[in-house]
Amino acid sequence: MSIDPDGSAASGRVRRAPPPLLAATVEGVERRTPRLTRITVVGADLAGLTDPEPAASLRVLFPSRGVTELVLPRWEGNEFLLPDGRRPARPRPRPAPV
Secondary structure (H helix, E strand, O other), rough: OOEOOOOOOOOOOOOOOOOOOOEEEEEEEEEEOOOEEEEEEEOHOOOOOOOOOOOOOOOOOOOOOOOOOOOOOOEEOOEEEOHHHOOOOOOOOOOOOO
């Protein structure tokens, strides 16, 4: 059994606090190379955004293909889920043409 810093017994799986959802607007899209695109976003929610850890990451949510409205997922312990229980779609890398 492990002990929490406050002295109580740890109770299994750790549930992380949900990361904040920040709204942003795409201001520019620039094709840098055939496999790299720079997307510039702006928005009041981004003020003060920092990367507190060396390996910090940022997840960008886009509407699914064929959908024009973004449906925000809910935080379920350690993952985001859509209202129907599916995980949000993530862009997949495409192989470079040969």
